[in-house]
Amino acid sequence: MTDVASRRDVDERPAITERVVTLTVNGRPHTLRLDTRVTLLDALRDRLGLVGTKKGCDQGACGACTVHLDGRRVLACLTLAAQAEGRAITTIEGVSGADGQHPVQQAFMEHDGFQCGFCTPGQIMSAVALMAEGRAGSDAEIREFMSGNLCRCGAYPNIVAAIREAASQGGHDAGL
Amino acid sequence: MRAFDYVRATDTREAVRLLAEDPAASCLAGGTTQLDLMKDGVLEPPRLIDITRLPLHGIERRGAALHVGALATMEELAADATVAARLPMVRESLLRGASVQLRNMATIGGNLLQRTRCRYFRDPTVPECNKRTPGSGCAAAQGAARMHAVLGASERCIALHASDLAVALVALDAVVHIQGPAEARTVPLTEFYLTADESPQRENVLEHAELITAVEIPLPSAAARSGYLKVRDRASYEFALASAAVLLVLEDGMIRQARVGLGGVGTKPWRAYESEHVLTGASATTATFREAADAALRDAWTVPGTAFKVPLARRTLVRELQTVSEVTA
Numbered sequence: 001m002t003d004v005a006s007r008r009d010v011d012e013r014p015a016i017t018e019r020v021v022t023l024t025v026n027g028r029p030h031t032l033r034l035d036t037r038v039t040l041l042d043a044l045r046d047r048l049g050l051v052g053t054k055k056g057c058d059q060g061a062c063g064a065c066t067v068h069l070d071g072r073r074v075l076a077c078l079t080l081a082a083q084a085e086g087r088a089i090t091t092i093e094g095v096s097g098a099d100g101q102h103p104v105q106q107a108f109m110e111h112d113g114f115q116c117g118f119c120t121p122g123q124i125m126s127a128v129a130l131m132a133e134g135r136a137g138s139d140a141e142i143r144e145f146m147s148g149n150l151c152r153c154g155a156y157p158n159i160v161a162a163i164r165e166a167a168s169q170g171g172h173d174a175g176l
Numbered sequence: 177m178r179a180f181d182y183v184r185a186t187d188t189r190e191a192v193r194l195l196a197e198d199p200a201a202s203c204l205a206g207g208t209t210q211l212d213l214m215k216d217g218v219l220e221p222p223r224l225i226d227i228t229r230l231p232l233h234g235i236e237r238r239g240a241a242l243h244v245g246a247l248a249t250m251e252e253l254a255a256d257a258t259v260a261a262r263l264p265m266v267r268e269s270l271l272r273g274a275s276v277q278l279r280n281m282a283t284i285g286g287n288l289l290q291r292t293r294c295r296y297f298r299d300p301t302v303p304e305c306n307k308r309t310p311g312s313g314c315a316a317a318q319g320a321a322r323m324h325a326v327l328g329a330s331e332r333c334i335a336l337h338a339s340d341l342a343v344a345l346v347a348l349d350a351v352v353h354i355q356g357p358a359e360a361r362t363v364p365l366t367e368f369y370l371t372a373d374e375s376p377q378r379e380n381v382l383e384h385a386e387l388i389t390a391v392e393i394p395l396p397s398a399a400a401r402s403g404y405l406k407v408r409d410r411a412s413y414e415f416a417l418a419s420a421a422v423l424l425v426l427e428d429g430m431i432r433q434a435r436v437g438l439g440g441v442g443t444k445p446w447r448a449y450e451s452e453h454v455l456t457g458a459s460a461t462t463a464t465f466r467e468a469a470d471a472a473l474r475d476a477w478t479v480p481g482t483a484f485k486v487p488l489a490r491r492t493l494v495r496e497l498q499t500v501s502e503v504t505a
Contacts, residue, residue: 017179036182036224039211059212063277072251072280078211079281080204082182083226126277133276147412148275 026094246285328371416440
């Protein structure tokens with residue numbers, strides 16, 4: 001537990017710090033050679049070109065990097081790419097079906113659930129999961145279980161309205 | 177972040193052996209503390225042992241206790257039927273403890289071992305931190321303290337233990353199951369943590385090559401009532417300024433049994449035995465509750481930025497004692 005014990009000089013660093021990792025993203029496998037430090041977020045954005053998932057705080061506080069791992073919403077910035085191996089990864093690029101947008105995406109547009117749009121992919125990934133969790137029963141419930149997604153533009157009332165409408169249309173059946 | 181070697185352990189004994197082989201290696205579970213502190217340069221392990229695929233995920237009833245695998249997530253434990261029916265304070269502490277995303281990642285073992293949110297500890301450019309560099313001093317005690325501790329605190333260190341769950345678990349007399357290289361052992365959670373005034377740099381009794389495998393939560397009697405109140409700067413997704421985990425068994429207006437845990441105030445998850453002594457055998461009245469709350473905070477050590485926590489924690493405890501007992505007079 002002591003931090004002193006976990007420090008070493010540079011010349012004692014391990015020689016091999018790369019790893020071949022196969023990530024299954026939106027149903028497609030991708031095999032990458034990655035530095036062990038690469039997070040799932042950086043692998044998605046910088047190696048696979050899936051830039052819909054956003055890097056906000058990069059320390060687990062803002063929710064902009066929310067993706068689904070085996071159907072559960074998690075933060076890609078605090079997940080190592082190596083940890084996501086063998087798991088089903090879903091990003092914002094994977095939620096819309098062949099027939100166009102996911103009902104939550106449509107509702108965000110109809111209700112103006114964003115201003116600058118930077119937090120929006122994370123909001124939508126969180127909202128899709130929230131409906132699958134059965135937690136869109138009231139505005140209070142939506143606010144509580146969306147509290148891990150910050151919006152610096154303050155579009156919260158419209159985000160809640162969008163989720164309320166998507167949930168009332170049974171949108172939880174789509175996307176997951 | 178400094179370079180590291182990544183190893184994925186496949187069984188518990190292998191994980192313990194890998195730890196024992198390398199005194200500087202760290203375990204990686206949910207990653208919500210470990211990777212965050214590695215990005216900040218506070219932790220620099222040369223080797224990470226990924227333990228997330230060990231078979232320690234199960235939650236099951238064993239007699240009069242709930243046996244929780246160390247790798248069960250906060251979200252999984254909150255959703256457990258026994259927790260919902262018999263351990264409301266555990267459920268409430270989990271649901272108020274983090275966002276859903278973090279709860280889907282963070283494990284129960286990791287929650288107990290989470291590091292302090294003290295901004296001076298988390299900033300390696302600050303030289304004075306007895307937790308990072310023993311003997312260097314405490315920048316927080318001299319600096320902008322607010323989210324800091326007042327119990328088990330001193331000029332050596334005022335770093336807060338920020339877990340909500342652990343506050344409920346110390347009140348419930350949970351037991352930590354530990355696997356070491358040679359043997360397994362169990363430690364009551366109330367004896368697991370060290371306070372920062374005793375040892376800022378060492379936070380618990382876990383040895384380097386030991387792994388938490390499970391947490392055992394004794395189920396309270398059916399007559400017990402309990403709850404967890406968390407007071408914070410915003411309505412959701414925020415650390416506690418003060419919190420209280422309360423369990424009471426009442427009989428004809430008398431308190432037969434009392435358990436009290438306090439959060440947001442201690443350098444470790446705080447069991448308020450002094451409050452329990454006042455409450456046990458006394459009549460359930462607000463006057464008793466106030467006396468119990470005064471007793472809990474009597475030894476508080478404050479700096480100007482944390483002085484507000486003493487009356488806040490007292491009132492938080494009184495309020496939760498009133499709520500759980502349904503006595504407001």
